[in-house]
Amino acid sequence: MTTWTLLGSYSGETSWGSVETKTFSANATAGPYSFFKLVGKRVNHSTAAFMAIGEILLIGVYQEVQVPPSDIGSALSWSKDGSVTYGGFHTFTKDYASGACPGTYRVRTNTSWYDMTGASGALGGNEWPPSGAFDNQPGAGSTRTAWAIGNSLSCGLNKDCNAELILETPCSIEATTWWVQAEDAHATASTPSAITLSGSADEGATWTELGSFSGETGFTQAEVRNYTANGGSAGAFNWFKFFIKRTGQSTPTHATMSGVGLYGNPALQILPPSDIGAGASWTKDPSFLYSGVYTLYKDHAGPVCPGRFRAMTNQGHWNDAGWFSFASNEFPVSGAFDRLASTASPGWNSATNLAGTSNANDATVELILKLPCSLVLESFTVQSRTDGFTHQAPSKASVYGSTDGASWTFVSSYVNETSWTAGEKKRFSADNQVGPFNYFKFGLQRISQAADELMHVGDIELYAWNVTDLCGSHNCDANAACENAGSSFSCECNYGFFGNGVSCNASVLIPPADIGGGSLWVDDSSETYNSLPTQYRQYAGSVCPGTYRAKANTDWIFRGASNEWGPAGAFDRQTASHGDQTGYSTNGNVVNSGTGDANDANVELILELPCRIILNA
Structure with missing residues (x-):
């Protein structure tokens, strides 16, 4: 406690209510630290007096986490996944919803394991699955909470195991410490005596060594030994491979252990x-x-x-x-x-x-x-x-x-x-x-x-x-957009398509884009609506061909003139600007049309089609 780093300060806080709590920011880019010193400089009085503090609370982040979490659950609660394999063997998954690294944990291995059963269903009565190495529970015998290499495989002090136990984590971790725990029974000599830990940030394509040990023999029942990892300098990873080389047994036999794991800092993205x-x-x-x-x-x-x-x-x-x-x-x-x-x-x-x-x-x-x-x-x-x-x-x-x-x-x-x-x-x-x-x-x-x-x-x-990015593996239609939504994702059909997002069908846009501007539609006094002439346009295209007719119950500006803004302008698929007849405008102010009016206006625009459609939007 000889070196101190300033993290924050305040002054002039002379107005306090009874049991009032005040929060002050700190330099969160410094640290982490395990000692914190508060230096009281002045009281809230003009003359010297007692200094009293009701409570001090540190609001921070406990950075180092255990991976997998200590309460991840025994191997019996993990799920077999035959759809994702590694080295020809099914994998195991466990969803974990709390802590600093929530999400799905997955375990892979390149070798068979003791009394291995199929890729579905429950574990066998004496199965020693790879998930047992990551469930944070000591194991032996028929507990099924430990791991052992396959029945026909063996290794020892002078015979390589070449077994890989791979843990995929739902977040990236800068590993600081890793550990190995011996079997909780008599076969402790079969605990690995040499392991190399590596990390990968590209799903196992490339690996970076984070630490290793050799010559570690003499384990006692359920003993845990810790080793230093260089994840802080090597970077953050979400795949961790424990490559088991040898065991402490002089006569080759099954490699066994209660488990392995690591401690580290979840990597932050800005x-x-x-x-x-x-x-x-x-x-x-x-x-x-x-x-x-x-x-x-x-x-x-x-x-x-x-x-x-x-x-x-x-x-x-x-x-x-x-x-x-x-x-x-x-x-x-x-x-x-x-x-x-x-x-x-x-x-x-x-x-x-x-x-x-x-x-x-x-x-x-x-x-x-x-x-x-x-x-x-x-x-x-x-x-x-x-x-x-x-x-x-x-x-x-x-x-x-x-x-x-x-x-x-x-x-x-x-x-x-x-x-x-x-x-x-x-x-x-x-x-x-x-x-x-x-x-x-x-x-x-x-x-x-x-x-x-x-x-x-x-x-x-x-x-x-x-x-x-949960949209990395979405099932949205090719004509839909995927959007993250917390721990899930949603699909929404693109403009011009309709459906539930998983299935999208092309919409028919009516009127067609090439129907023609309002000035090309024909005024028709022989067919009126509310005593006003209608406007029509003949269309010979492939989508809904025939006569389109626009109607309005309210007179429009410049009606009958070359620059009129009739109802056809509202349906000609063209944006409107002054003088181009591609929009509709009433001939003067509309009664009750303001947002502050007590009643609504009643301006009607009607489009008669030469076909029938189901309206989606």
């Missing part, structure tokens, strides 16, 4: 990717609204979380140039998620003043990022402006996760973060026991000064575990 692109390079999308505000998206093809990222907000932003372009000094919501400091990208800025710390009410700003992958949030960072105005940084915020963008789960919050330096990035922990999610909502509630003013966010980063 999202969005660092090369996602500046906020002004994202696409404004008025077809996808959130709370009536257009959203912005960016497609990214990198190796981690590839697909479409979408930024959303419930409020407008500073200097919005509209959905069709960007102003030179615009501050869109995409700027909060572009991984760039505000010197390189403006970040996000509110369009109006928001609540300061003295305001009686919180602001209700929402910044939302929808990702093309699912993840468990470990922590997140918020960055202030680099060009001053640090008082505009949010001093209070709450964070939520969702799988559908409608139902939200609380994952984190912070308060009283009123002290920011230019470009400062503060990191806050999250509840990693919930999720995974593919939507994250940042509810920004107050700026960092007493008076109301504009709010600004330079950048937000997500530090994530278990980044999973």
Whole structure:
């Protein structure tokens, strides 16, 4: 305890209520540590007095985890999987739903095992399966919670085993320690005396050695021995191979052991990717609204979380140039998620003043990022402006996760973060026991000064575990889009197709795209609707050929003139602009058509087809 690293500080906190708890951020990029020192400097009184503290709580991340988890379940609870084989042998899986590395664990081996049974059904009465090596339960005899090499195979001190036990984990791990446990019976001499541990990040195509031992004999019953792994320097992996070379038995016989496992740090991914692109390079999308505000998206093809990222907000932003372009000094919501400091990208800025710390009410700003992958949030960072105005940084915020963008789960919050330096990035922990999610909502509630003013966010980063693209093995139709949804995925038919997403059929778009602009349709006073002439168009194409007729019950502007905006313009498959007759417009204001009117208007547009269709959308 001779060397200390500053992790955080506060001052000026002179207003405390009875049993009030205040939360202060720490430098989460430092550490980990096992000793923490709090230095009390002043009391909340102008003169010297007793210093008293009710409670101190450290909010952090316990980084090192056991893999598989200690309560993964005995080999009897693992499932045989004959659809995935290795070395000609079926594999074993176990789903685990909690902890820092939830998901599916899979065990592979390249050799037969003692009293091996088939690829389905229950374990045999004296079976020693490879899953028994990873269930964290001592085993022997007929417990079926240990592993032994196949009946016809043998190895020893002077005869190689060449047996592989491979564990696939649902998250990437930087291995720090690994261990071996002897059988819980008399045959401890058959415990491996030489093993090499390797890791793979490409499903076993290439392997990196993480550690090894040899000459380890003399195990006692159920004894555990630990060994150091160099995963911290070698990298993170999600396949771990225990290559068993020899045992401690002088006479070749079955290799046996209760199990193997490792400890390590789940690897974190930072999202969005660092090369996602500046906020002004994202696409404004008025077809996808959130709370009536257009959203912005960016497609990214990198190796981690590839697909479409979408930024959303419930409020407008500073200097919005509209959905069709960007102003030179615009501050869109995409700027909060572009991984760039505000010197390189403006970040996000509110369009109006928001609540300061003295305001009686919180602001209700929402910044939302929808990702093309699912993840468990470990922590997140918020960055202030680099060009001053640090008082505009949010001093209070709450964070939520969702799988559908409608139902939200609380994952984190912070308060009283009123002290920011230019470009400062503060990191806050999250509840990693919930999720995974593919939507994250940042509810920004107050700026960092007493008076109301504009709010600004330079950048937000997500530090994530278990980044999973569940669409990597989807069953969506070829004409459908797959979308991650927490621990599952959904399929939605593309525009022009209909169905449940797994099966999509081509839609017929009516009228056809080449029906012709409104000016080509014929006014017909011989057939009227509500005493107004109708407009028709003959079509000879392959889809729904015949006469199309458009009708309206309300008079239209410039009716009968060359620049009229009749009902045909609403059905000609062309966008409308002034003077081109490709839209419909009433001839003056429509009674009761405003959103503030007590009653609805009753403007009718009718299209008569030469065929019958079932309407999908």
